[in-house]
Amino acid sequence: MYEFKFSRPATVRQAANLLAKTEDAKLIAGGHTLVPVMKQRLARPAQLIDLSKVEGLDTIEMKGRSLVIGAMARHASVAASEVVKANLPALASLASMIGDPAVRHMGTIGGSLANNDPTADYPAAVMALDATIVTNKRKLKPEEFFQGLFTTALAPDEIITRVQFPLAKKAAYIKFRNQASRYALVGVFVAKRPSEVRVAVTGAGGDGVFRVTQFEEALKKRFNPKSLDGLTVPADGLNSDLHGSAEYRAHLIGVLARRAVEAANA
Amino acid sequence: MAKVSVTVNGTVHSANIDPRTLLVQFLRENLRLTGTHVGCDTSQCGACVVHVNGKAVKSCTTLTVMADGADVLTIEGLAADGAPLHPMQEAFRANHGLQCGFCTPGMIMTAVDLVNRKGNDLDDHTIREELEGNLCRCTGYHNIVKSIAAGAKAMSKSA
Numbered sequence: 001m002y003e004f005k006f007s008r009p010a011t012v013r014q015a016a017n018l019l020a021k022t023e024d025a026k027l028i029a030g031g032h033t034l035v036p037v038m039k040q041r042l043a044r045p046a047q048l049i050d051l052s053k054v055e056g057l058d059t060i061e062m063k064g065r066s067l068v069i070g071a072m073a074r075h076a077s078v079a080a081s082e083v084v085k086a087n088l089p090a091l092a093s094l095a096s097m098i099g100d101p102a103v104r105h106m107g108t109i110g111g112s113l114a115n116n117d118p119t120a121d122y123p124a125a126v127m128a129l130d131a132t133i134v135t136n137k138r139k140l141k142p143e144e145f146f147q148g149l150f151t152t153a154l155a156p157d158e159i160i161t162r163v164q165f166p167l168a169k170k171a172a173y174i175k176f177r178n179q180a181s182r183y184a185l186v187g188v189f190v191a192k193r194p195s196e197v198r199v200a201v202t203g204a205g206g207d208g209v210f211r212v213t214q215f216e217e218a219l220k221k222r223f224n225p226k227s228l229d230g231l232t233v234p235a236d237g238l239n240s241d242l243h244g245s246a247e248y249r250a251h252l253i254g255v256l257a258r259r260a261v262e263a264a265n266a
Numbered sequence: 267m268a269k270v271s272v273t274v275n276g277t278v279h280s281a282n283i284d285p286r287t288l289l290v291q292f293l294r295e296n297l298r299l300t301g302t303h304v305g306c307d308t309s310q311c312g313a314c315v316v317h318v319n320g321k322a323v324k325s326c327t328t329l330t331v332m333a334d335g336a337d338v339l340t341i342e343g344l345a346a347d348g349a350p351l352h353p354m355q356e357a358f359r360a361n362h363g364l365q366c367g368f369c370t371p372g373m374i375m376t377a378v379d380l381v382n383r384k385g386n387d388l389d390d391h392t393i394r395e396e397l398e399g400n401l402c403r404c405t406g407y408h409n410i411v412k413s414i415a416a417g418a419k420a421m422s423k424s425a
Contacts, residue, residue, distance in 0.1 A: 001286045032327055101396055103324065103399060105323050182398065
């Protein structure tokens, strides 16, 4: 790794100030993307700002009819939370499938969203549930927040503090894992809320999470896997690599969407 | 340089270290606790698993500065030198749960964490799923799974 200074602010404001005034500073949450990247010398932040001692960033609670998850909530906490399991079990299920048990003790929802890896799981949930990403400066909707491969709308001194999830009567996440990395080769999150049905796909797209509006319209009429009969997703724009061709990913989207609807109805 | 104070197996260690020092390096090189191993160095194989504040963590992907003020348990901390083995260690011995032994400390630390989270009655499917983050090149995992099931039961007796 290249050299860096390390700081541990006690508040979001202190962290934001440090970010604003230090050139090449980076926030570190669970560190399980950032530390490996730094070990490979692919990133050389001059300063790491550790959020793990900032109070109040890891709460998980219901606020009105939204499930609010603090940015520093670890995947293991979300997966095991009785509040999440009672109100939005699909989210607990998603969190339980990230990485492995030790990784889940460190990885955070804020880190996952800020990084916007095209094969990460949380972006699919945020997009499918139309969650609100709350930062120290503003509130962002998924369409504004996700801007492309490893790119978000976050300003250099902006810090995600929490994510507000609307509840869904029916929701499920089905993940087809890359057997080696355990990232999503394709992951589909389906959510039925009073206002709409959303189908969000991760892992397959070159630019990150996207919605399959064709599927959404069909499912809005009838929320049943049969509604997807005959519907396919085009392969262009999808990732093609040694783990799977674009055509295979397009096929998997259909398969996983059907399974997700079945699971959501169960 | 950064000042850190880490409690390891019950003893407080203070040091002035380069912030780049990984927790696994601090344990092995500064504290000479070489039971924790560096396998892949890329957070996949689990040979480096230790407990930080009671949770299994990959120490090759954790900076020591991030464990400042924390309570760390390594494989050496499961049983004092010369004392009887921890029930999970004993289970690995009795069930031939290792061959070369390189993955074993990580397997045992993961197993103890698993019991802490999921209790003493673990079925094979659960154990195999929970071992996703631990790789073994020698055994084919079969006896590791047996060892963990036995060790989990044995841990309830000594609770």
